Amino acid sequence: MKKIGKLILAAIALVMVNPLRGNSEEKNYLIANAEKNNSAVQIFRYYGNDRFETSTILSNLLSVRGSEHIFLVNGENFADALFSGPLASVSNSPILLTKKGELPKVVENKIAEMKVKKVTIVGGLSSVSVDIENKVKKMGIVVDRISGSDRFETAKKLSDARASVLGSKSSEKIAYASGTNFADALSATPFIYYDDVANILPQNNKPIVEYIPYKNESNKGNTLYIFGGINSVPQNVNSEYVTTRFSGADRYATSVEIAKECEKKLNSKINTVFIASGEDFPDALSVGPIVARHGSVVLLTEKNTLNSEVARFISERQIDRINIIGGESTISKNVVNEILELHKIQK
Template sequence: MVRIAGADRYEVSAAISASIAYPRLPVPVAYVVSGEAFPDALSASAVAGTLGGPVLLVTKSTIPDAIRAELTRIKPRKIIVLGGANSIDASVEAQLGAYSSSVNRIAGADRYEVSALASAGVFEVAPTGPGVDTLFLASGESYPDALSGAPATAATREGALPGPLLLTRRGDLPAVVEAEIRRLRPERIIILGGANTISDEVLAKLRTIQPAAFRIGGTDRYDTSIAISSFVGQSDTIYVTSGQNFPDALSGGPAGIIGRSPVFLTSPNAIPASLATYLSRPENKPKRIIILGGPSSVSPAVEAGFAAYLAP
């Protein structure tokens, strides 16, 4: 049992990156996003993990010391700032030049355009070749389903092209996201979450683009995270994070992708019954559980409770 914690969300972000077994240093890329809002980080998780780099959090106007130290350690070949100047000041972008010779910003009119642009910068599809294998779609208005969804993007079927996690509104598919989906020509589209999160109208629209479009949902966010884990596959290691607070989990997506490990959501003060049932099955017992966040995110009692589900 391991807990990755820190004095604040920025220290947790740096500590999660420090825990990742990167294939080599320097890392190819680091995505830098706001730690004060979740949408840009949700878009960054899948692309960062696919490229083998972390998602690191900053404030609007400063680079926290813990993030500076981690950037110095990993020496990213390039840094991508995700989000506009309202999220991260130009002064922060300039300061990031001290840690990489290549610093670029991806910004858009809103979180949906940023999501599409982040995907377009990573996932290449030849005009006459096959499209990506699986494209995941999550809410841009609610964070829980996307927190668990990022590691699923690594579970590409053999020989197929990986795909992104894109954001959508609940009631309609943004035009920029639709255009990116059409460019990627996915073999299947998977909506993360129930109809209260992403409507059946959006699902119907997706089926006009790709008939093999369906949703993964559950009775709640905890149930949904278990359902999503089936696309990640079995792993000796699992990540657990709060389903009621996003900051500590924002950097966890790349860790899950690189480690091919699922991210499960828990209540801060109790292990959800559905997750307890899932982990109690012998075939699902992990050898290692990594909790993301401090005791206010996942209580010591819950940490102790998870120990009972470790494989012998």
């Protein structure tokens, strides 16, 4: 897996040659230019009229030339889509959101604009209807679907697909997060990508072995990463693995702890951050692959207040770009003002 890790870091380096600044429309999303310690700091806000349009706008940050492969997930319920970010990241594919029974016109237009050749639908018919599947097929696009009997089996199949892309069915590392609360799993997407973790599983009050059919004696002693506190994932999950837990006092502080671990994997301080809502899932879900492919981190915030741990993380680094994901109904002006005050800068 070490070779895979080097390839992933090389891919990040290639993307970062032209990470977010190659988009000619980026000036439309710039909301603040400032100075911090004689270094330029820019704050951007990426958003659309709704979560569906926001996902199409975010897709531009992954590739200004469009993508031949996209993931299409339910943007109204995260159950099946929660663990799609790590697979989309390693596939270098954006995540677009849809309604359960209707493909939003803005998403349909984006798929056509990008000249997509393949769409992977995540979730069963109760998440993304057959009508949507047929509509995409009529656009001349190949469609496949990853789904299971419930969110946990769907997550397992996403994990298997990621392992297949990485070229291994027996990763030395396993990521484990709540399957019923979205925050920790979405914060973990970049770390999972940077550390080439193949197995990403939801906590389901069952032994991990039940979700890893290819586990054998040689797996004992391998690494288990747990994302979230004991209220999200019980303390004694599985004693056969060397366990590392990333958690803070709440989901916001946990996102900071994960971000710090991302820096260790990248062996460098983060200079670009993405800030997404920790109160609702769609924006953090859509931005996951973009954050991962650009060697960045996602920090969670409340709608009206910037968490103190998030503020400390930003203030202790030479951050030159802050990307706020979502409109003011998701992350208010007050959060932006707190960031500006944090840096003692003017709009």
